[in-house]
Amino acid sequence: xxxxxxxxxxxxxxxxxxxxxxxxxxxxxxxxxxxxxxxxxxxxxxxxxxxxxxxxxxxxxxxxxxxxxxxxxxxxxxxxxxxxxxxxxxxxxxxxxxxxxxxxxxxxxxxxxxxxxxxxxxxxxxxxxxxxxxxxxxxxxxxxxxxxxxxxxxxxxxxxxxxxxxxxxxxxxxxxxxxxxxxxxxxxxxxxxxxxxxxxxxxxxxxxxxxxxxxxxxxxxxxxxxxxxxxxxxxxxxxxxxxxxxxxxxxxxxxxxxxxxxxxxxxxxxxxxxxxxxxxxxxxxxxxxxxxxxxxxxxxxxxxxxxxxxxxxxxxxxxxxxxxxxxxxxxxxxxxxxxxxxxxxxxxxxxxxxxxxxxxxxxxxxxxxxxxxxxxxxxxxxxxxxxxx
Amino acid sequence: xxxxxxxxxxxxxxxxxxxxxxxxxxxxxxxxxxxxxxxxxxxxxxxxxxxxxxxxxxxxxxxxxxxxxxxxxxxxxxxxxxxxxxxxxxxxxxxxxxxxxxxxxxxxxxxxxxxxxxxxxxxxxxxxxxxxxxxxxxxxxxxxxxxxxxxxxxxxxxxxxxxxxxxxxxxxxxxxxxxxxxxxxxxxxxxxxxxx
Numbered sequence: 001x002x003x004x005x006x007x008x009x010x011x012x013x014x015x016x017x018x019x020x021x022x023x024x025x026x027x028x029x030x031x032x033x034x035x036x037x038x039x040x041x042x043x044x045x046x047x048x049x050x051x052x053x054x055x056x057x058x059x060x061x062x063x064x065x066x067x068x069x070x071x072x073x074x075x076x077x078x079x080x081x082x083x084x085x086x087x088x089x090x091x092x093x094x095x096x097x098x099x100x101x102x103x104x105x106x107x108x109x110x111x112x113x114x115x116x117x118x119x120x121x122x123x124x125x126x127x128x129x130x131x132x133x134x135x136x137x138x139x140x141x142x143x144x145x146x147x148x149x150x151x152x153x154x155x156x157x158x159x160x161x162x163x164x165x166x167x168x169x170x171x172x173x174x175x176x177x178x179x180x181x182x183x184x185x186x187x188x189x190x191x192x193x194x195x196x197x198x199x200x201x202x203x204x205x206x207x208x209x210x211x212x213x214x215x216x217x218x219x220x221x222x223x224x225x226x227x228x229x230x231x232x233x234x235x236x237x238x239x240x241x242x243x244x245x246x247x248x249x250x251x252x253x254x255x256x257x258x259x260x261x262x263x264x265x266x267x268x269x270x271x272x273x274x275x276x277x278x279x280x281x282x283x284x285x286x287x288x289x290x291x292x293x294x295x296x297x298x299x300x301x302x303x304x305x306x307x308x309x310x311x312x313x314x315x316x317x318x319x320x321x322x323x324x325x326x327x328x329x330x331x332x333x334x335x336x337x338x339x340x341x342x343x344x345x346x347x348x349x350x351x352x353x354x355x356x357x358x359x360x361x362x363x364x365x366x367x368x369x370x371x372x373x374x375x376x377x378x379x380x381x382x383x384x385x386x387x388x389x
Numbered sequence: 390x391x392x393x394x395x396x397x398x399x400x401x402x403x404x405x406x407x408x409x410x411x412x413x414x415x416x417x418x419x420x421x422x423x424x425x426x427x428x429x430x431x432x433x434x435x436x437x438x439x440x441x442x443x444x445x446x447x448x449x450x451x452x453x454x455x456x457x458x459x460x461x462x463x464x465x466x467x468x469x470x471x472x473x474x475x476x477x478x479x480x481x482x483x484x485x486x487x488x489x490x491x492x493x494x495x496x497x498x499x500x501x502x503x504x505x506x507x508x509x510x511x512x513x514x515x516x517x518x519x520x521x522x523x524x525x526x527x528x529x530x531x532x533x534x535x536x537x538x539x540x541x542x543x544x545x546x547x548x549x550x551x552x553x554x555x556x557x558x559x560x561x562x563x564x565x566x567x568x569x570x571x572x573x574x575x576x577x578x579x580x581x582x583x584x585x
Contacts, residue, residue: 303425305449306400313401331424346424346447379406379453381417381428381445 002316002361004268006201006354007149007178007294012244013203013355019247020205023240031237032226045237048246052210055249056176056195057186065211065229066242070177070198071100073211074143076233077194078104080219081141081171082113088140091115092170094126094155095337101143101175102333118144123284124153124338128163135167142170147179150334150350151283152294154183161191171217177201177209181252182291193217199241203355204248208241257355262292264362265353269295271366276373277389278302280344282335293353298335298344299373301382307349310372316365319350343382396485399454404461407443414512416504418497425452425494429460429501431471433509437526439463439471444501451491455481455498468506469527472560475503507562514563524566527559535567539574547571 003011023044029037031045046061053061067073078101082091093105095117105115116134120126126144135142142164146157157174164172173194179185181202187195195212199205213219213232225234266287272279272295282296299307304320311318335345353362377386408415409430419426425448432441442460446452458481463471478495482488485495510526517523521531538544538553547567551558557567 301447303447303449306447306453309400309450342424376447379403379445380447381426382447383445 002357002365004351004353004357004361004365005317005319006357007152007350007352008319009200009206010203010354011356012205013248013251015251016204016244016247020240020244023243027239029239031239032228041237041239044239044246045242048242048249051246051249051253052197055180055185055253056197056212057188058212059188059215062230063212063215065213065232066237066245067209067211067233068207068235068238069209070098070175070196070201071209073196073198073209074098074100074173074175074177075104076219076222077173077196077211078108078141078143079222081173081194082108083220084218085140085171088138088170089113090136090139091141091143092118092131092134092139093143094118094120094145096120096124096148096150096334097143097145098149098175098177100177101145105143120153120337122338122340123286124148124151124282124334125284125289126155126160128156128159131160132163132167135164135170137168139168139170141173142168143173143175145175145178146185147176147182147291147294148283148334149178150332151296151338152178152291152352153283154179154289154291157192158190165191178291181248182258182293187212187214194219199245199248202248202252204244205241208238208245210245255355258292261353261355261357262287264357264359265293265295265351267359268351268353268362268365269297271362272297272369275366275370278347278373278377278386282338282340282344282348295351295353297349297351298340299347299349299376300344301380301386302347302373302376304346304348306376307347307372310375311349311365311368314368314372316368319352320348343385394486395458396450396454396487399457400450403453403457405443405457406445408445409441409443413441414505414508416501416506416508418500418504420448420493420497422493423448425449425497427452427456427497427501429456429498429505431463431502431505431509433468433513437513437529438465438467440465446498448497449491449494451485451487451494452498454485455495456501458484459498459502463502467527468509469555469559472503472506472527475499475506475560503560506560510560510562524570525556525559525563528555530554530556532570535570536574539571545571545575 029041031041049061049064052064109115171193174192176195177198180197193214197210199208223234278300280298331345409432413430413432415430417428427446429444431439434440444456478499482495513526521533524532535556547557557564
């Protein structure tokens with residue numbers, strides 16, 4: 001298997017699995033218990049919290065609240081901010097957010113909130129002047145992702161934070177799910193108030209996430225009960241998962257592998273764009289403005305689903321658009337927002353490289369693709385257009 | 390997508406990719422929802438049977454395998470049979486073991502086929518230079534036959550005409566013509582809407 005879908009999820013790191021194992025066997029206590037076993041669990045959870053805080057550059061571990069996933073973190077952040085500012089009914093976000101943010105905002109539009117959806121250009125980049133103009137005195141929340149899950153385009157979080165603070169008192173929420181572990185992050189030097197992360201994107205298991213809540217930000221609790229997470233999010237701590245997230249965070253922070261992953265991505269991307277005249281990159285060509293592991297490429301006049309099926313048959317796993325879209329047949333909202341025409345959007349494939357990919361795997365992928373693309377080009381109903389390449 | 394099931398077989402080894410030799414009739418279909426596009430071209434021999442069927446498409450596995458199966462199945466069949474196949478997409482969906490999420494993919498393939506047959510039918514009607522005007526090309530029914538049936542039996546709907554002499558029961562491209570005839574021959578009390 002050649003796994004090139006790391007933005008969908010990542011393999012649990014062997015070190016993470018080893019760290020978790022004792023907590024799935026003899027170390028099984030409840031961190032809230034008063035006895036020695038409970039205290040030991042509590043220490044393990046707090047150690048994990050420190051690791052996540054260090055990875056994100058939080059001022060203190062108390063700014064990290066554990067959740068079950070990135071979607072929970074995003075939902076809580078958005079609804080919590082709005083609930084704590086009942087007089088402000090305006091939200092600013094972008095047209096290319098992940099569903100966890102976009103769909104909440106859509107629901108809120110039906111609940112009498114007004115949402116401004118800031119646009120992106122053909123490179124997938126934001127216009128800061130458009131953002132500035134969108135801010136109002138009644139803007140409760142600005143929610144803008146750090147890295148786009150589909151194209152890997154990075155939004156300038158630092159600058160955005162400054163623009164928001166200059167203009168308004170809106171709370172700044174960032175869906176950081178795709179960026180954590182891939183690029184360095186230092187939240188204490190920014191104006192970010194709330195920041196969501198998801199464990200399974202950085203080689204921890206699924207089922208664990210976190211929300212960074214800047215000291216001083218008050219967020220109402222929705223899951224109430226036993227008072228865990230300092231009363232902010234109830235539910236018995238999922239100790240094995242939290243230990244896993246802590247171990248994964250430590251690995252990500254100490255990891256100096258980022259440039260190797262970037263080289264693999266660069267080799268794959270350049271190889272594809274050179275080999276296929278009908279291949280186009282989605283997102284800015286400036287690689288410093290994209291995640292180092294992601295490559296969204298459209299093959300014009302053929303269908304992405306078919307490309308994926310052929311690669312799948314060869315044991316190579318990728319996505320079309322983002323994983324969330326695969327069950328519907330709609331084209332990706334991110335590509336639509338970038339004004340990518342249908343003939344390109346329908347043929348898009350997302351390659352996302354990870355820690356465990358090798359140069360050999362990239363070579364194999366580049367070797368396998370030509371026959372697949374040629375077969376689909378031959379089958380295409382757009383013969384005239386293809387001949388112009 | 391592994392395994393030797395029919396969908397995989399026709400997706401990884403699609404039959405009949407290409408364009409039918411001229412003179413051929415091409416039906417196109419596309420989707421604004423999923424962006425898929427297909428064209429299916431057929432050639433008809435002197436016996437009015439399909440002598441060649443080819444397709445080109447950009448779309449998912451369900452679309453490709455549907456077109457491969459359809460173009461294979463209609464070889465040497467009459468346009469009436471092919472039209473019947475094109476009008477039962479649910480059967481094809483079942484054969485591919487897919488659920489209703491994929492029904493529009495199968496529908497797209499069937500639409501391309503039906504459009505191709507109707508193009509042939511329109512052309513055949515225009516070119517026909519027999520003594521009697523040809524209305525239904527799928528079942529080879531003349532204007533005179535249809536008129537006789539309408540008058541003798543007091544027919545008022547297309548469905549009744551089809552039941553009486555098959556006309557309109559294939560690709561359906563002649564149904565508007567049958568409606569015109571019903572309108573022209575109707576008694577004074579009937580409305581156009583009663584005739585469909």
